[in-house]
Amino acid sequence: MGVGKLLVSSSHDPAPPPADPSGNPNGNGFTLDDVDRKILLELQNDGRRAFRDIARQLDISEATVRWRVKRLRDARVLQILGYVDPRALGYGSMMVLLIKVTPTAHARAVEELTSWRETTWVSTTVGRTNIYVQMLCKDSESLYHVLSASLGEIDGIIDIEMLQEVKVHKAEYLYTVLD
Structure with a gap:
């Protein structure tokens, strides 16, 4: 496994995400759509991949990728880190x-x-x-x-x-x- 892999959720966070009163199975206040999932898959394969490359691959704007990644990180669905063996x-x-x-x-x-x-x-x-x-x-x-x-x-x-x-x-x- 290389540097920059993706970790979805983490028990190492200082506090859990707020409870979701809507009953969303993610428990973090929103549901992942297909674009979110595709972005996560791209980052999971290479956490250091440029947003413009992801945007090109998914045929969406770089701004959309940047905004969605920020939203996923803010909701603590996504954490990008380096893995050391x-x-x-x-x-x-x-x-x-x-x-x-x-x-x-x-x-x-x-x-x-x-x-x-x-x-x-x-x-x-x-x-x-x-x-x-x-x-x-x-x-x-x-x-x-x-x-x-x-x-x-x-x-x-x-x-x-x-x-x-x-x-x-x-x-x-x-x-x-x-x-």
């Missing part, structure tokens, strides 16, 4: 934690987990566990420190399942639902 930088310990905490400890546990430098994704889940965490550590020593010291500081943990990734077969953020 952590393995290329020497981060070899990738871990998934499935954590079950008491309901009263959930908010505090999420707050603590999101503050860690090593966490790359934290989300609330339903099922056997109620928190999903992706972690990235440089080596087994830093992984051990996080798991033994930092994780032990979180109150209300009932159960933890740890899954260490030993080989990545696909690492791609292309959302085929846009097709």
Whole structure:
């Protein structure tokens, strides 16, 4: 995956988009039309592509592309960023934690987990566990420190399942639902 790929929505945003009272499945106040989807597909393939090239490809004006991209970014549907392969930088310990905490400890546990430098994704889940965490550590020593010291500081943990990734077969953020 190269630089400038597209991420549609992100749990790393400081606040979620406002609730949509119309019941829109996107939950962000508007519905994507065909032009929005085509623009998103073009940016997903190359997030650094010039608006004029996208406009030419879609047979619309550059101003239309610029306005729609701004609208999608403002609504937090679209975030354009560079993807860095952590393995290329020497981060070899990738871990998934499935954590079950008491309901009263959930908010505090999420707050603590999101503050860690090593966490790359934290989300609330339903099922056997109620928190999903992706972690990235440089080596087994830093992984051990996080798991033994930092994780032990979180109150209300009932159960933890740890899954260490030993080989990545696909690492791609292309959302085929846009097709």
